[in-house]
Amino acid sequence: MDFCYADDYCAASEGENLEISETNPSINNDSDQFFITLEVETTSPIEDDEEQFVGVESTESFTFWAKCPRFKEGNLSRERISMMLSSAGVARHKQGVMIDIISDRADQIANAARYRAARVLPMKVSISVVACSCYEEEVEAVS
Ligand SMILES: [Zn+2]
Numbered sequence: 001m002d003f004c005y006a007d008d009y010c011a012a013s014e015g016e017n018l019e020i021s022e023t024n025p026s027i028n029n030d031s032d033q034f035f036i037t038l039e040v041e042t043t044s045p046i047e048d049d050e051e052q053f054v055g056v057e058s059t060e061s062f063t064f065w066a067k068c069p070r071f072k073e074g075n076l077s078r079e080r081i082s083m084m085l086s087s088a089g090v091a092r093h094k095q096g097v098m099i100d101i102i103s104d105r106a107d108q109i110a111n112a113a114r115y116r117a118a119r120v121l122p123m124k125v126s127i128s129v130v131a132c133s134c135y136e137e138e139v140e141a142v143s
Helices: 079-089 092-111 133-141
Strands: 009-012 033-049 051-068 120-128
Touching: 009 092, 033 079, 033 092, 051 079, 051 120, 079 092, 092 120
Parallel strands: 033 120
Antiparallel strands: 009 120, 033 051
8 A cells, every 4th residue: 555645744834933043054144044944753654454543753853044035926946945855854756735835935924024124034844744665765866
């Protein structure tokens, strides 16, 4: 049975209460920056006779900085988002919808009145993916 596409989940929200835990590597840069935390939970299906359960294998957190050009849309490029997801271990074939969700939220934050004068725009992304072998296959294909 293929669990590849089952039950993947992605949510992106304004990181209102995010603690900016690191120094911005390009703090002297002229452009505003997104500070993004990415939490990835990996689950694996457990088969127990007829019932199926889902167990959490691991939860990992990542942080990213990315320039925010303050456009009406396209503030965070699809390539940049895909790069973040890949480096967090999300297989490429799972990324499409996630990229849409993250991209939309990034544009919303970039245009929010409350962040008009802010240099740092916080965003929190939570992802849950069902483990599949595709990511390893992709990594092997590249190397
Ligand atoms: Zn897969």
